[in-house]
Structures are given as structure tokens and as C-alpha cells.
Amino acid sequence: MRTWNRGWHRRGDWAPARMVALCGVLARIPSSRIRPSLSLALVVSAPAAPAPPDVRAGCYPLYILDMANAVASSSRDRPARNRGSMHSLHDPTDGVVITNEVQYRSRSESVKHDTIRIINQYEFRLRVGKGQHGEVYLAEDSTKNYMEVAVKCVRRKNKTDRLKKLRRNADLPRTPHTPLVDQLGSTEHKIRKEIAIMKKLNHPHVVRLLEVIDDPLTDKIYMVMEYLGGGEIKWRTKSDNPLLRVDQTRRICRDVILGLEYLHYQGIIHRDIKPANLLWTADRRTVKISDFGVSTFSYAQRLAAAGNGNIKDDDTDPILMDESDLSKTAGTPMFLAPEIVYDASEEDVIGSSQTSPHSSSTLQLQTQLQTPRQRPQVTKAIDIWAFGVTLYGLLFGILPFNAKTEYEIYRVIRTQDWSVPETMGLDQLPTGGRYPGGIGRRPADYRSLPNTEGAQVMDLLSRLLEKNAEKRITLDEVKRHPWITRDLHSPEDWLRETRLTRYLQLEPTHAETDSAMSSVRFRWLPRIGNRIMSTLRNVKPQRSFRRPPRQHDDEKDDVGVHSEPHIVHLTRHQTTTGNPSHRRPHHGSVREKGKGRRPSRQELLRNKSTNDINAKPGKPFEPWAMWNNGATPGPSKRKSTETGLQAQARSRLRSGSIRPATRPPTANVLVRG
Numbered sequence: 001m002r003t004w005n006r007g008w009h010r011r012g013d014w015a016p017a018r019m020v021a022l023c024g025v026l027a028r029i030p031s032s033r034i035r036p037s038l039s040l041a042l043v044v045s046a047p048a049a050p051a052p053p054d055v056r057a058g059c060y061p062l063y064i065l066d067m068a069n070a071v072a073s074s075s076r077d078r079p080a081r082n083r084g085s086m087h088s089l090h091d092p093t094d095g096v097v098i099t100n101e102v103q104y105r106s107r108s109e110s111v112k113h114d115t116i117r118i119i120n121q122y123e124f125r126l127r128v129g130k131g132q133h134g135e136v137y138l139a140e141d142s143t144k145n146y147m148e149v150a151v152k153c154v155r156r157k158n159k160t161d162r163l164k165k166l167r168r169n170a171d172l173p174r175t176p177h178t179p180l181v182d183q184l185g186s187t188e189h190k191i192r193k194e195i196a197i198m199k200k201l202n203h204p205h206v207v208r209l210l211e212v213i214d215d216p217l218t219d220k221i222y223m224v225m226e227y228l229g230g231g232e233i234k235w236r237t238k239s240d241n242p243l244l245r246v247d248q249t250r251r252i253c254r255d256v257i258l259g260l261e262y263l264h265y266q267g268i269i270h271r272d273i274k275p276a277n278l279l280w281t282a283d284r285r286t287v288k289i290s291d292f293g294v295s296t297f298s299y300a301q302r303l304a305a306a307g308n309g310n311i312k313d314d315d316t317d318p319i320l321m322d323e324s325d326l327s328k329t330a331g332t333p334m335f336l337a338p339e340i341v342y343d344a345s346e347e348d349v350i351g352s353s354q355t356s357p358h359s360s361s362t363l364q365l366q367t368q369l370q371t372p373r374q375r376p377q378v379t380k381a382i383d384i385w386a387f388g389v390t391l392y393g394l395l396f397g398i399l400p401f402n403a404k405t406e407y408e409i410y411r412v413i414r415t416q417d418w419s420v421p422e423t424m425g426l427d428q429l430p431t432g433g434r435y436p437g438g439i440g441r442r443p444a445d446y447r448s449l450p451n452t453e454g455a456q457v458m459d460l461l462s463r464l465l466e467k468n469a470e471k472r473i474t475l476d477e478v479k480r481h482p483w484i485t486r487d488l489h490s491p492e493d494w495l496r497e498t499r500l501t502r503y504l505q506l507e508p509t510h511a512e513t514d515s516a517m518s519s520v521r522f523r524w525l526p527r528i529g530n531r532i533m534s535t536l537r538n539v540k541p542q543r544s545f546r547r548p549p550r551q552h553d554d555e556k557d558d559v560g561v562h563s564e565p566h567i568v569h570l571t572r573h574q575t576t577t578g579n580p581s582h583r584r585p586h587h588g589s590v591r592e593k594g595k596g597r598r599p600s601r602q603e604l605l606r607n608k609s610t611n612d613i614n615a616k617p618g619k620p621f622e623p624w625a626m627w628n629n630g631a632t633p634g635p636s637k638r639k640s641t642e643t644g645l646q647a648q649a650r651s652r653l654r655s656g657s658i659r660p661a662t663r664p665p666t667a668n669v670l671v672r673g
Ligand SMILES: Nc1ncnc2c1ncn2[C@@H]1O[C@H](COP(=O)(O)OP(=O)(O)OP(=O)(O)O)[C@@H](O)[C@H]1O
Pocket: 128, 129, 130, 131, 132, 133, 134, 135, 136, 150, 152, 207, 225, 226, 227, 228, 229, 231, 232, 276, 279, 290, 291, 292, 293, 643
């Protein structure tokens, strides 16, 4: 094996015939023996080899895995049982583990006589959600002290894919120019795009992808994510009244703004911001943006946000480069921005005099709404609109634009103004009416706004729900808006501590990824590992998207800079509380397995989010205190904010009924699906 490696490396060329011959040889070697060293060597020692047209999630480890799979899957009859050790790789660019081998097992539970499904190291507990494309399960990672994770199981192909394939001429030859959607089928393309997007993301207010289990021999792809135990944000009662207090809504908004700001910096337009895609952590202190199923990567936006020198190589991933999706109507109708549902046949200046059934009689709105003459560009501003619709929903328990049919909703979004009820939030604060500064007027300077909650939030809403995308408020302005910073002791501190650059400093350096890779991949093959790493370094030149020189950091910025992302998030929150006793010393790169200490569950729960920046020492922040004060449903109703299944999962986990005291590996049955 070593001789081959040396030979390829020295010659530097790559004859296809040699490749075919080699594949034939490799196919006869048990797959467990050829991974991962050979597959890696195949790629890195063949720099001239063109990337195959069906590069999937784009980053080279997947490409590598595809090559390995091409070889491995040629021996389709290999028994699953003989596969040997799991084949997992860390993607050095983002730390997400890519596993291209699935082992299905099951175990009967001694207590309830349930059968536990096990996929690789993940023990499946309960289904916590079901989306359009797949199901999401609560699972536990047996290799990480039974840490809870969410596993999204998605079928590669669905019925519509098959129908589409039948309609197309399936025998047309593939060329490098064949669109990826045609090569992969639209469902698989969507999953791979979602994965490629999620792999780029690492932020405290964005759900983190931990592992992708993608075995070409199975029809499902598994996305292992951090588990958000608090479930979706519940925002309205059955009778369409708000469920959240106004200050709770503001805290949620602050988290979402920070998450969105990061997404946009990464060039990602989420396209489906709505309460159902905002998930609470188990302690309900932090909200994270989830569901990137219809998200799009915009290279132009990434360039504009990050600057040329800061673009990573994986930003040119072919699956991400397809921006044609942007013009398509995707997302949830009531949250769509006017520029998405633009209709050129409509008059461009529309006089509307609509009043919603919820508006007060003093608010007979007469307004001239201008829609642009030309089809406006679809940009990240659509997320800001959707955020505005979300804010409206959280405040009032209803949505600003509604109608009976989808077509009618789009017309309302394009042409009509919105109105407001007299009160907002569960605490029924007065709104003061839709136009605090007079009908149609919006002060240029926030300081001229009346200093009331109602006047400020109306101003923010009217800037978010601005029909002309070019005039819509930017996220940076939203962050500084007086309603967003209203209850902060020091808005300047908050703005400084939540600066985007602070998260970007957490990007792993080459040294960290190198050590992470060598500890995971090449512990048993150091020489090959070193050679591969040095080749990779040449292939992926060092970029400037790294920590800026330390002398420019102020003291607060220093906190958490070297920590592993999950810990750093907490450190950032600890910093925001200003409580130095919570600060965690640096442990160096936690990516180096076994080094540094992982935080205990108690520590994780103790940490606070930006939400509670005002929490006073000794008085723990409790965003859900309202549930206990008698005016609102009692503690048991607290569970109403969880999905039924999540509540069920929680109580079963608490009672211990779904986790035996010991975990004997009884009756491991391989049930390949
Ligand atoms: N990381 C997570 N932690 C906890 N629950 C989750 C997580 N991710 C998703 N869920 C739950 O599963 C549900 C479905 O997940 P998701 O929205 O990602 O699936 P989907 O197929 O993309 O759905 P959609 O139809 O909205 O596109 C969510 O509404 C949420 O309740």
C-alpha cells in the first residue's frame, strides 16, 4: 500500500486506465481495510484528476468519500456484518463528522420491553418532529455519555422524484454540465444543499450540525444535530391570542437577529424564518434558528459581507453555487416578502384603505403603497421581512397578512398595509396605534419617537415590513433599534459583546483542524496522515479568515477565543452576564479528543444567554416566571410550549422509563434497511 502511495505521489499524473485497474483491485479488498487511508491517498496524490461532476456536498472529504464509495459499492454483496470499524471523517473545514457507513441494530429495553433502534452509536428514543422531507428523532450518543442529539432522517428519493425521472429521458448521458438537481434527483439535491449549508454554520443562535451519516447503500441520509429540548416557539393560543409577554418577545428577537446576522454574513439566506423554525434550548433561555431546507447560498452576498480574502474554498461548492432557487417561491406563504410574490401585471401604485378586523376604529388606514415597477431582486432582505412577520405574530398572536387562498395572501402582501390591535403581548401593553408619529409618517431619527413600548415597536415593525426591499431596515439597524435595546442596562455593551467578529474569531485555525484531523484519522497511520495533511495544505492555501492580531482585541474580546465552539457559545453568554465567576479557563482546542474537559450538564444549564443580560446577581433569570404567578396557566401548562412528543419524551426520560440503569448490549440484531 505504501509503495503505491509513493508511486502516485512521485509521478503526480493520473492515468484513467490505472485508476480502473486499481478500482478492480480495491473492490476485492474488504471495505473495512481500504478505508480511510486508501481513499484519501487516491485523491490527494492525484492532483490532476478532475472532480467528478456529481460532487455532492462539495467539500473534499465528501468527494473523497464518494470515490471510496464508488470502489466499495462495486462489491454490493459485501455482508454488512463484515464491515468492521465505522468509517468516519472530520471535515477539516468545519468539524462536522462525515460517516459513510450505517450499522442498524436494535435492543430490547429491559424495563418497558420496548425495542430501541440503534443507528451506529445513536440510540433512538422518540420522534420529536416531522417535516416535509423527513422525521426528526431524539437520540442519545452512546460514545458521548449519552448526550442528547436530534437525528433528522431523510429519504434520498421520494415518489415525485421517481415520477419526474420517468418523465425525463433517464438514459440521457450525464455531462459535467448536467444540473446537479438532475444528477441527484430533487430530494437528494435538497438534502445535500441543506447539509452543505449547515456544515458552514457554527453559531450560538443557529442549530449545529454534528454529523452526517450517508451510506450509499441505504436509502436514507441521517443528519445528526444538536438537540433543542425546548421545541418550537409557541406563540399563540387556540383563540389566536399571544402567548408571550412583550419582553419575552424582545429577547427572542435579539437571539434571532444575532443568528440571522451570522447567516447573512456567511452568504446564506434562510428563506423560511417563522416561529416554527425557531427552537428553544431545553432551559428556554436561548433561541436558535433551524430548518435550512429551503435556504440558499448567495456567493455575491458572501463576497459583499466577508470580502474577497475571507472567502473559504468550500464557498465554491457546486451544490451551493446554484442560485436559481432564489427566484423560486419557497417558504411559508404568509411570511413571504413582496419581492418574492411580485406580480408585474399589478398596478405599481395602489391606494388601499383596508382595515383589519383587529384594528381600532381610530385607525382607518389610508395609505399609498408603492411597489417597484421592475421585478425587484430577491436578497437577504426577504429574511428581514419574514422576521417582521414573525415579530408581529409573537406580539399579537395573529399574522399581519392573511387571506383564504394562497393567491389572495400574495396579493395582500403585495398591496395592502397592515394594522394593529389595541394591545400587544400576553401582558396586553397598549400599542398606541399603527402610526405613532402620525399617519404615514416615520421619524428619521429614533429620538423623536415617543418613549413608549408601543410607539417603538410600531416604528420597528413598519421598517421591517417595508414593501420596498431597498428601503427596508438592515439587520445592523435592527440591532440598534431602541425597541430591541430597550431593557438593556447598557446597549453599547450588548452591541459590543454580540459583535459578529467575536464569533468569527472562533473559526478553527489550520493548527486546530490539523490536530483534530490527525487525532481522529491518522492516529494509526501517522506517516500517511502527515503526507496527506501537507498535500491538503498545499491544495487549500491559508486564507486570512482567521483570528485578527491579538493586540487589537480588547480584554473582553479575549474571552473564549480559543475554545471549542460549543463551549465558546457558553463563554460568550457568561461574558454577557458580566459575571466573572462563570468564566471558563481555556482548555486549548477541544477538537483534540480526550484533551480539555467537557462541561457537565449542570454547567450547561447554568449558562445564560444574551436574553438575560440584565439578570441581577443572585436572582436567576426566569423567562417563564409568568407561568407561576397565577395570572397565567400554572406550572403544568408550561408543557404547552413543548410539542406533545417532546413533553412525553421529557417525562419518560425523567422517570427513567426509557433508559435502563445499565446498558447491556443484548441481542444486537442487524436489520439493514
Ligand atoms: N435540532 C432539533 N432539536 C429538536 N427538535 C428539532 C430539531 N430539528 C427539528 N426539530 C423538530 O422537528 C421538526 C421538523 O424538523 P425540520 O423542520 O427540520 O424538518 P423539515 O422536513 O425540514 O420540515 P419542513 O417541512 O418545515 O421543511 C421541527 O419542527 C422541530 O419541532
